[in-house]
Amino acid sequence: MPEPDNRHVVTLEINGTRKTVAVEARKLLVHLIREDLGLTGTHVGCDTSQCGACTVEIDGLAIKSCTVLAVMADGASITTIEGLTDIGAELSPVQAAFHEHHALQCGFCTPGMVMSVRQLLRDQPNPSEHDIRHGLAGNICRCTGYHNIVRAIESLASKGDQP
Amino acid sequence: MIPAAFDYVRASSLAQAIDLLRDDPDGTKLLAGGHTLLPALKLRLASPELLVDISGIAELKGIEISETGIRIGALATHAELFASEPLYRELPVFRQAASLIADPQVRNRGTIGGSLANADPAADWPAVAVALQAEIEIVGPNGLRRVATRDFFIDIFSTVLEPDEILASVHIPRPRTGMHFIYRKIRHPASGFAVVGIAVGVRLQEGAVDEISIGVTGAANHAFAGQRASDFLIGKTLSQDNIEQAAQLLSETTECLSDRYASAEYRANLIRIETRRALFALAS
Amino acid sequence: MNDTTAIRLIGQPLKRQEDFKFLAGKGRYVDDVRLPGMLHMAVLRSPHAHAKIRNVDLSAAKVAPGVRLVLSGKALAGKIGPIVPNWVIPGSKVPFRPVVATDCVRFVGECVALVVAETLAEAYDAVGRIEVEYDVLPAVIDEEVAIREGAPQLHDNVPGNITTIYKVRGGDYQNAARAADHVIGLRVVNNRLIPTCMETRAIVASPEPDGTLTVYIGSQVPHMHRRWIAETVGIPEHQLRVVAPDIGGGFGAKMHLYPEDLLCPYLARELDAPVKWWESRSESHQSTSHGRAHTENIEVAFRNDGKILGLKVETLGNVGAYLSNMASGGPTVNTVNFGTGTYKIDDYEAISRVVVTNTVPVDAYRGYGRPEGAYIAERAIDAVARHLKLDQVDVRRKNFVQPAEFPYRPYGSTGVMYDSGNYQGLLDKALAAFDYEGRRSECQALRGSGIYRGIGVAAYTHMCGMAPSRRLAMSGFDRGGWESARVSIDSSGRATIYSGSMSQGQGHITSLSQIAADVLQIPIEDIDIVQGDTRQVQAGHGTFNSRSMAVGGSSVHVSSQRIVAKAKKIAAGMLEVDEKDVSYSAGAFSVPGTDIAPVTFPKVARMAYVGHKLPDGVAPGLDETVFYDPTGMGSPSGVHLAYVEVDPETGIVDILDYVAVDDVGTLINPRLAAGQIHGGVVQGIAQALYEEVSYDPDNGQLLTGSLLDYAVPRAEHVPNIRSLFQQTASPTNPIGVKGIGESGSIAAPPCMVHAVLDALSPFGIKHLDMPLTPPRVWAAVQQARMGAAQ
Numbered sequence A: 001m002p003e004p005d006n007r008h009v010v011t012l013e014i015n016g017t018r019k020t021v022a023v024e025a026r027k028l029l030v031h032l033i034r035e036d037l038g039l040t041g042t043h044v045g046c047d048t049s050q051c052g053a054c055t056v057e058i059d060g061l062a063i064k065s066c067t068v069l070a071v072m073a074d075g076a077s078i079t080t081i082e083g084l085t086d087i088g089a090e091l092s093p094v095q096a097a098f099h100e101h102h103a104l105q106c107g108f109c110t111p112g113m114v115m116s117v118r119q120l121l122r123d124q125p126n127p128s129e130h131d132i133r134h135g136l137a138g139n140i141c142r143c144t145g146y147h148n149i150v151r152a153i154e155s156l157a158s159k160g161d162q163p
Numbered sequence B: 001m002i003p004a005a006f007d008y009v010r011a012s013s014l015a016q017a018i019d020l021l022r023d024d025p026d027g028t029k030l031l032a033g034g035h036t037l038l039p040a041l042k043l044r045l046a047s048p049e050l051l052v053d054i055s056g057i058a059e060l061k062g063i064e065i066s067e068t069g070i071r072i073g074a075l076a077t078h079a080e081l082f083a084s085e086p087l088y089r090e091l092p093v094f095r096q097a098a099s100l101i102a103d104p105q106v107r108n109r110g111t112i113g114g115s116l117a118n119a120d121p122a123a124d125w126p127a128v129a130v131a132l133q134a135e136i137e138i139v140g141p142n143g144l145r146r147v148a149t150r151d152f153f154i155d156i157f158s159t160v161l162e163p164d165e166i167l168a169s170v171h172i173p174r175p176r177t178g179m180h181f182i183y184r185k186i187r188h189p190a191s192g193f194a195v196v197g198i199a200v201g202v203r204l205q206e207g208a209v210d211e212i213s214i215g216v217t218g219a220a221n222h223a224f225a226g227q228r229a230s231d232f233l234i235g236k237t238l239s240q241d242n243i244e245q246a247a248q249l250l251s252e253t254t255e256c257l258s259d260r261y262a263s264a265e266y267r268a269n270l271i272r273i274e275t276r277r278a279l280f281a282l283a284s
Numbered sequence C: 001m002n003d004t005t006a007i008r009l010i011g012q013p014l015k016r017q018e019d020f021k022f023l024a025g026k027g028r029y030v031d032d033v034r035l036p037g038m039l040h041m042a043v044l045r046s047p048h049a050h051a052k053i054r055n056v057d058l059s060a061a062k063v064a065p066g067v068r069l070v071l072s073g074k075a076l077a078g079k080i081g082p083i084v085p086n087w088v089i090p091g092s093k094v095p096f097r098p099v100v101a102t103d104c105v106r107f108v109g110e111c112v113a114l115v116v117a118e119t120l121a122e123a124y125d126a127v128g129r130i131e132v133e134y135d136v137l138p139a140v141i142d143e144e145v146a147i148r149e150g151a152p153q154l155h156d157n158v159p160g161n162i163t164t165i166y167k168v169r170g171g172d173y174q175n176a177a178r179a180a181d182h183v184i185g186l187r188v189v190n191n192r193l194i195p196t197c198m199e200t201r202a203i204v205a206s207p208e209p210d211g212t213l214t215v216y217i218g219s220q221v222p223h224m225h226r227r228w229i230a231e232t233v234g235i236p237e238h239q240l241r242v243v244a245p246d247i248g249g250g251f252g253a254k255m256h257l258y259p260e261d262l263l264c265p266y267l268a269r270e271l272d273a274p275v276k277w278w279e280s281r282s283e284s285h286q287s288t289s290h291g292r293a294h295t296e297n298i299e300v301a302f303r304n305d306g307k308i309l310g311l312k313v314e315t316l317g318n319v320g321a322y323l324s325n326m327a328s329g330g331p332t333v334n335t336v337n338f339g340t341g342t343y344k345i346d347d348y349e350a351i352s353r354v355v356v357t358n359t360v361p362v363d364a365y366r367g368y369g370r371p372e373g374a375y376i377a378e379r380a381i382d383a384v385a386r387h388l389k390l391d392q393v394d395v396r397r398k399n400f401v402q403p404a405e406f407p408y409r410p411y412g413s414t415g416v417m418y419d420s421g422n423y424q425g426l427l428d429k430a431l432a433a434f435d436y437e438g439r440r441s442e443c444q445a446l447r448g449s450g451i452y453r454g455i456g457v458a459a460y461t462h463m464c465g466m467a468p469s470r471r472l473a474m475s476g477f478d479r480g481g482w483e484s485a486r487v488s489i490d491s492s493g494r495a496t497i498y499s500g501s502m503s504q505g506q507g508h509i510t511s512l513s514q515i516a517a518d519v520l521q522i523p524i525e526d527i528d529i530v531q532g533d534t535r536q537v538q539a540g541h542g543t544f545n546s547r548s549m550a551v552g553g554s555s556v557h558v559s560s561q562r563i564v565a566k567a568k569k570i571a572a573g574m575l576e577v578d579e580k581d582v583s584y585s586a587g588a589f590s591v592p593g594t595d596i597a598p599v600t601f602p603k604v605a606r607m608a609y610v611g612h613k614l615p616d617g618v619a620p621g622l623d624e625t626v627f628y629d630p631t632g633m634g635s636p637s638g639v640h641l642a643y644v645e646v647d648p649e650t651g652i653v654d655i656l657d658y659v660a661v662d663d664v665g666t667l668i669n670p671r672l673a674a675g676q677i678h679g680g681v682v683q684g685i686a687q688a689l690y691e692e693v694s695y696d697p698d699n700g701q702l703l704t705g706s707l708l709d710y711a712v713p714r715a716e717h718v719p720n721i722r723s724l725f726q727q728t729a730s731p732t733n734p735i736g737v738k739g740i741g742e743s744g745s746i747a748a749p750p751c752m753v754h755a756v757l758d759a760l761s762p763f764g765i766k767h768l769d770m771p772l773t774p775p776r777v778w779a780a781v782q783q784a785r786m787g788a789a790q
């Protein structure tokens, strides 16, 4: 039986950059992203995989990074909120729509929400209000009451832009 | 929020995974999508010594439709089952049920094999698999075996799987022409799991029920088949009266679970209402 | 000379300046603070609701990998603490609350011991190795049970488990009851809630090389936290710097003093290293304050025509195991003072008892007491309408306080005064937007075909922005009601404003800038706002009680005015004219009616700092600090309407429409104001339909221990919210603004309950307690059907 504190080497691509990190097997992907890679835009809002604050993309799919082990992401390509914009650069369409429609207050849920909305619009480029609300089932926002988040997404429907 | 320490091996074949399981069946856990196991480890409700990640094993992947039937690899994610066009053409209920499981992010990771193996009394696939009369293929040190889904579940979080066995795939007979399935679910507002979920398939011939199959989840210790209600409807029309009676029969099949959120009476009522609604939808 | 306001940003729906960092993932919350050599604290919490601690064995934890320190309550006794409340209603009995339990635990989740280790994982591992022996004692959970004879007692100095008794009286209720045609009673439960900020609590305490201590904490009240931590840990206040970075929601839960707020500073000094504590969500459910948790017994006396003559209220406020920060004030002053709502009820009598139980301490949560108060008034008037089979709108109209009656003192109260309002106006606007008549007939028509729709109405008013300071003293607060703002103009004419308010998502950077821009008449891009650092911001009380715009905004307004006044003096000197001939607008000082070339604000600012040509008696610099203590409190009000459909077969409630018309005085930013309403209403809908903390009544185990069973609503659980406004300026502050943050969560619970009851009226269901979950609604329908069948 291997030592419990055995470290595993994980190599992944994060926002286009290759990184190699040695981690404990039990380390969660979200902690790798926040602690080892210093990308603190991905948040932790719960411990039961419900809130979606930790949502990132693995190989183009939105997932909850609190429910994936860092070791499981070996070889994967990951996009976090920081991958959508560079300082001073323009916001991506989803981010811009959130600003336009006042779809954020405290901002804590926002990065995860934005990552989920990208998935939602990839799956359904022209969602109805019902589709939007159903598609946000994996993300909790306590501030906005969702009203303006739904408006922001509606404004993006079928614009044809890459989310 | 942080699991107790464990070690991790990414298995490259079924044989390797079974060997690792055999070495220490009690201290080892299989890891598929991780969306049941990891939340439990984070809350330290379990503390295995070794996780064997089976998510890279090719033998457990894929969705195949052949003359004889449909094979779904244990690792098929809810999202893959939602998206598969061939599967949708054959059995649209997969897309419909998948869309009611959890949320988009969880669907991108969670697997049908993990869901069935875990046997959560409120999980969705068990009801669907029972209604589809699926067989579950199990691989162990002694080779392969197949078990009908309705015999697969034993109790709460408990199945016929031995500690050194792996659920490899789900096999579904191809539905006869005219057989239509529907899945209805009342979700718990917090967890999103089923308070009650009903999967019903019906084939009508000249107005009468020629084939029928029902799976129920959320209501009892494990998913079960609604046999009495099915037997009752065979050969009958889906008249209002017959539907009401079948729904009533089904709701009386089992002593329902009762918890802080929903009483046994409420669950029994949901079985009745949702069965009725499903049958009405299938009748039209 | 009259100044004109060429720049007028108040009232403009500006987009938020603060958005960009959050959208880019550059927000900085406490959990993002990472310091070299930082250690991690984890807490062992009581698994029992009530028990004697017999022994705590730390030995195995002490030798666990990475562990630096392990302590039980005994080791801390006398060194830090106790935790004392900040608002104590006169006459209250205050239980002793150690920071870490020493010989008795009184709720599941109370701190019993702690570990500091090099990583959080190691700290958790070591906590698992601490062995505690308990003698389990009988626990009491429910407030009605706790005050019964023979109930388990929590504290020696709190006999009968009652810390506080508070009475309010106006007119003569008994007389009203005698004169009335009807007197009906009803018992309502205000369900216990978990505030659930998406960012849980976290704190980092870091010793600095100069001997001071910096504490990073998601605090709604940074300066108050500085005082409380200083006093309770024994650190000179001036050597403590509290930094509140970005905060992921507060809703009242982040304005109290918690054990961890004291432990990290203490341990950081002991270990001479930064110490961090981060609260997991499940931990939060048992360690961060809960909200509401009342039972009220109401009696209402009224005439056949629906006019209410008198109201009598008995409140039991469950405050958990200890008196948390403001706990004695919530069920008392904040609740029963407002029990008559928007209605003219002259004969009023209320008594409130504050009750301790073996549960998580209960304290402020969005609205604190005012939702409970509004629920009393609204459930009462709705019961009257239902009893008399009168229209719910007509009965409200008949009982409303009239516009001419403001300022209005309900039931002749000396403490409560509603400064302004027009409830009829709100109602009319809401009814029109909602199409009340049309939907009334639609409900009637659909009932025939077995579709059960209902309309809910709720009106509310309250007082917020607690002030003036003198008044806070009378009700037992150890704090003032003022707010401070410093406006500092640099030598280029740009402004940095240091505000004592503290945004937790409300958008203060934008709204305070709008206020300042209008007075300073400079572009909003030239204004910066600084909050949440006691080293930078001179003083403050922070953000709670919907006070930031009315009090914090007013202090920005007044200090900006002082800047303009001084700048005008300097400009007069530069223009060589009398100050009173100078007019200021759009960033330029001019002398109307002459051809003297104007001087710009930046030029005046430069002059202020070079000081070359200042009028006699004018000191250099352009920098003003104001401690603004309002003369009174503003009274927001509103009328909300909801349209629902109930499926009697499953009990599922579908919300078809929601209209909110709110009067929050002058609107500073309609976009942000609507955002506050959306969020507040959804929290109110959550209380009405989904959320409830539950405990096992026998052993006090918390049954809603995580987000798996505590149902915070998702997008698909709530409707669009149509938010409209009416603006009746508040006379209590120079901007005319009233608070808005709490409005939605006050109005929505009764509004939703009334809508569901209206839908269920064919079944004769008159009352249901929140949350109206499908199983609960279904059970009520079943019972009604059985009753009807018999």
Ligand SMILES: Cc1cc2nc3c(=O)[nH]c(=O)nc-3n(C[C@H](O)[C@H](O)[C@H](O)COP(=O)(O)OP(=O)(O)OC[C@H]3O[C@@H](n4cnc5c(N)ncnc54)[C@H](O)[C@@H]3O)c2cc1C
Binding pocket: A048, A049, A050, A067, B029, B030, B031, B032, B033, B034, B035, B036, B037, B038, B039, B074, B100, B101, B102, B103, B106, B109, B110, B111, B112, B113, B114, B115, B116, B117, B118, B122, B123, B124, B125, B161, B165, B166, B167, B168, B191, B192, B193, B194
């Ligand atoms: C927020 C959230 C919401 C959810 N909502 C729902 C819902 O609404 N309905 C629903 O049905 N489910 C729901 N789930 C559960 C989800 O569908 C899980 O992903 C699924 O049940 C388990 O699949 P997994 O691949 O993640 O399994 P894992 O977590 O990897 O494994 C689960 C268990 O099964 C064992 N196991 C896994 N694969 C195999 C195998 N091939 N052979 C033998 N044993 C195996 C593991 O050892 C483990 O004990 C939810 C989960 C989350 C986190």
Ligand code: FES
Binding pocket: A043, A044, A045, A046, A047, A048, A049, A050, A051, A052, A053, A054, A055, A064, A065, A066, A067
């Ligand atoms: S932190 Fe991942 S879902 Fe909440």
Ligand code: FES
Binding pocket: A103, A104, A105, A106, A107, A108, A109, A110, A140, A141, A142, A143, A144, C198, C248, C249, C505
């Ligand atoms: S903006 Fe605060 S949680 Fe969504």
